[in-house]
Amino acid sequence: MNIKLIHEIEKEIIEDFALFDSWEDKYEYIIDMGKKLPVLEDEYKLDENKIKGCQSTVWLVASYNDGRVFFKADSDAVIVKGLISMLIKVLSGHTPAEIIDARLDFIREIGMMTHLAQTRSNGLLSMIKQMKNYAIAFQAISNQKTDYK
């Protein structure tokens, strides 16, 4: 399997955003990504999968397969959904160690730092934290399994 490294995907996103010269273009792109993110099946829209933000609801589910973590997510706010979609693009399908170490500099590079700062209003920070927490948990499980061998 030929999988791009996290920083390579980040670089691609940064390059995409460099083409936009207005905030409108930038947000239209994010909104578009939000709309294209596959709808999360209702069975996953449970309270336990909710990330508590102040304003929008975000659901995040993770699975672990063959040493790699896969994410699915949804939100009732489309800009948040676009941001999640980018996080999934960057982080999903990587190993726990790669996800834990990811610096996610692209968020600053594409000018979305304000979304990171407004932790209470859209929970982008809690989203990243939750994704990393899943990676930490999966890493712990796989380490345990190795111990038993």
Added chain:
Amino acid sequence: MAISDLRQQFPILNRMVKGKPLVYFDNAATSQKPQVVIDALTHYYTHYNANIHRGIHTLAEEATMAYEATRRAAQEFIGATSEEEIIFTRGTTEGINLVAYTWGRQNIATGDEIIISGMEHHSNIVPWQILCEEKGAVLKVIPVNDNGELVMDAYKALLNIKTKLVSVVHVSNSLGTVNPIKEIIEAAHKAGAKVLVDGAQSAVHLDINVQEMDCDFFAFSGHKVYGPTGVGVLYGKKELLESMPVFQGGGEMIKEVTFEKTTYNDLPYKYEAGTPNIADTIALKAALDFIKETGKPAIRAHEEKLLNYATAQLQAIPGLTIIGNAKEKVSLVSFVIKDIHPQDVGVLLDNQGIAVRTGHHCTQPLMARFGIPGTIRASFALYNQKEEIDTLITGLHKTIKMLS
């Protein structure tokens, strides 16, 4: 001076946000400050910063005089009988908590009932929930109708011999509804209950006279009346404040301390433990004076024009629904747009330099009542202009287009 000229006295309104002139419509969260308030703060720190009430040197005397001058201004601002009834707090939230922790602990027992309304800010819900849980008391809620008004018949039906306190908001921060406060208070008193009025939103718009209102407690925040953050006022009827136990222990609130027993200071100092927020309290006077000189009727007339204009303009936008259509309403309009999340609107308006509030406005039970995750709220102040509402409307059209 004409209201429209007062805008120049608010320096922050000259700034740009994301390359566009700031349109500030988040006044119900906090109002901007006129130059006189900013000057009062720097003047205090530049010329007479000192700890108050005990020092005998000149600076301490000047600071004490200025601090107590705010108390007199606050007394006048809300029509209290005496300065002793004016307790300085950090804000409305602390004022409500003070009553819950002192009067509440003393007077609420198992089985007693406290009435709040369905449009309360979390600050006027949680302190009573904590108290009820501790004492085994029951919290009752006045329902809200589809227009965003309190159902007064239901309120009156809730009142009974077990009702010890009614704690209600004067003006809703989410809907702008002005509640019939005198009627609420009169009915509560007939049932033998005390009344606390959350004046966080009303103090800046309405004429407040606590004697005429006959409320037992009234709380408001400095930062919503063009004053600094971190200072607020709790009014309480003197005989209540005298009979209540102390809130926090420390300096200032004592008369005499021995290891065996401490005697407490007289009103209002009994409730003001520790070095208070001297600078912000002093600057609050500048804000209260500013409102007095401008005149609340003139402010209200201006804001009402803005509200009516905004309401008409917003109603013309397809898919937009205004939440809160009370007959008596002040200075803010809350709305939702079909199939669009309020947060998305807030983000895109911010990129156009427009500051509105989106979300549940710390009134989650009220949002649940209307079955919505939150609203978009534009709230107006004396410095806002009709042209800014036009900017908002243009911004909204653009926002809706981008999101659909």
